[in-house]
Amino acid sequence: xxxxxxxxxxxxxxxxxxxxxxxxxxxxxxxxxxxxxxxxxxxxxxxxxxxxxxxxxxxxxxxxxxxxxxxxxxxxxxxxxxxxxxxxxxxxxxxxxxxxxxxxxxxxxxxxxxxxxxxxxxxxxxxxxxxxxxxxxxxxxxxxxxxxxxxxxxxxxxxxxxxxxxxxxxxxxxxxxxxxxxxxxxxxxxxxxxxxxxxx
Numbered sequence: 001x002x003x004x005x006x007x008x009x010x011x012x013x014x015x016x017x018x019x020x021x022x023x024x025x026x027x028x029x030x031x032x033x034x035x036x037x038x039x040x041x042x043x044x045x046x047x048x049x050x051x052x053x054x055x056x057x058x059x060x061x062x063x064x065x066x067x068x069x070x071x072x073x074x075x076x077x078x079x080x081x082x083x084x085x086x087x088x089x090x091x092x093x094x095x096x097x098x099x100x101x102x103x104x105x106x107x108x109x110x111x112x113x114x115x116x117x118x119x120x121x122x123x124x125x126x127x128x129x130x131x132x133x134x135x136x137x138x139x140x141x142x143x144x145x146x147x148x149x150x151x152x153x154x155x156x157x158x159x160x161x162x163x164x165x166x167x168x169x170x171x172x173x174x175x176x177x178x179x180x181x182x183x184x185x186x187x188x189x190x191x192x193x194x195x196x197x198x199x200x
């Protein structure tokens with residue numbers, strides 16, 4: 001199971017993806033994850049580049065995580081290889097739904113790298129850099145705002161996982177703060193998109 005990779009963060013991601021893919025209130029993979037409030041919160045803070053039907057993207061992420069579960073523990077190359085085809089499909093769906101033009105294979109490589117970095121509880125700075133790379137590829141820009149958005153979203157997930165690791169649950173105030181951070185990150189990236197549209 002995912003525990004062998006120390007993936008509290010991936011478990012959180014898995015809740016959200018299951019909610020998007022299979023509907024709220026049920027998860028075919030974890031029978032104890034049926035808390036509607038938790039699933040609603042995870043969906044609320046998710047970001048799928050403005051896609052109108054994120055569940056179509058989420059289903060490919062789920063397949064990637066299933067492949068990660070099957071992969072050898074210490075073979076990062078194999079782990080990335082097994083996830084990559086499904087992450088490519090996810091980013092191709094992002095491109096289809098949003099009209100963004102980018103290299104889906106390159107974005108998928110960074111995404112696989114990000115998943116493994118998060119699972120290994122890598123340094124905050126490294127995760128920010130990888131997330132920034134993803135945004136630069138998807139939005140095809142070096143605009144300084146993408147790093148700002150990546151920093152906010154990294155803090156969001158780091159804070160959430162710290163609370164989970166402590167054995168506590170997120171308070172109402174915590175959830176409100178994290179939702180606000182998610183919306184601010186999304187707002188920044190929306191400004192990046194608008195700035196590109198104005199230039200063109």
